[in-house]
Amino acid sequence: MIILDGSHGEGGGQIIRTALALSTITGKPFEIDNIRKGRCVSGLKHEHLSCIKALQDMCDAKVEGAELGSHKISFVPGKIKKGTYSIDIGTAGSITLLMQSLMIPSFFANGKVRFRIKGGTDVKWSQPVDYFNHVFLPHLRKYAEIDSKIEKRGYYPKGGGMVDISIKPKKDYSLNNKDIPKIELIEQGKLIQIKGISHASIDLEKGQVAERQASSSKMMLAKLNVPINIEKQYQETLSTGSGITLFAMFSLNDEFEYEKPIIIGSDSLGDRGKRAEEVGKEAAERLMNEIGYLAPVDEYLADNLVPFLGLFGGKIKAAKISNHCVANIYVIEKFLDKKFEINNEQKTISVE
Secondary structure, eight states, X not given: OEEEETTXXXXXXXXXXXXXXXXXXXXXXXXXXXXXXXXXXXXXXXXXXXXXXXXXXHHOOEEEOOSTTOSOEEEEOOOOOOEEEEEEOSSSOBHHHHHHHHHHHHHTSXXXXXXXXXXXXXXXXXXXXXXXXXIIGGGGTTTEEEEEEEEEOOBTTTBOEEEEEEEEESSOOOTTOOOSOOXXXXXXXXXXXXXXXXXXXXXXXXXXXXXXXXXXXXXXXXXXOSOXXXXXXXXXXXXXXXXXXXXXXXXXXXXXXXXXXXXXXXXXXXXXXXXHHHHHHHHHHHHHHHHXXXXXXXXXXXXXXXXXXXXXXXXXXXXXXXXXXXXXXXXXXXXXXXXXXXETTTTEEEEO
């Protein structure tokens, strides 16, 4: 039984999400106390309970203490099964954070896994679904066939978004399989183009919110002298909301290589009293800052990639190695027989 301290580092939900994923694929049970002790409201939230319930269904796990607000649980996994799983977070809880627990086990299932998830697609403190689709997932497609569709956006507070995600491993993965490509992202390369998606609820269409967000971003990014294409979208949603996600695409050659993607991203969410122009400007400034670090991995992508780095080995250079990322590594080393090497000066993370 692996014992984890949920107050380690930032004391956030990342510890339990990663622990659930790695426990499921290694078969190692764990117990965690002080869950999310570093947050204003500690204990399990609806989205964490959704992670646990989904993995219970996916691998017949035995769980104790899985209740709203609980500070301690134990988790004993079974065998991972293929299939289709429908999950309703019940709030605007983040769909992409939920997937941090479900993505890794899907690579080790005995066939195709499909998730139909209802919740928040574009909410605070998590990567937007467009970042998940266009920045994170391209780095994993050499390992699995992955399809992710946004059927409906979900903004805070009502959520109600719907995402359909299917994952089919390209080979029979095992923890001892050495014939798996490593993750190698060391050079940023040449900026080829910038793409983006500016979105808003249908009630904001008259105010041209999506167009204004996109225009503001393009104005800021024009100085980079590369093609910029930002798509504008409106949808019927349960709550009013808007946002924009930008992604910069690089190459070590003269053309973007989809088989070896180098993509970093940024985003910004609309809020009551926040002008659409400010939303677009904020996302553009964040992207330019990330580009300025001359790294092929942005701060948030690093956090999402380190579990796969632990599984498959390799090396990445990040714009920033956050405390969140370090806490994630703490959990990964508990479950995998791997030791991470962090070079804070060069901003690299590597695993043999």
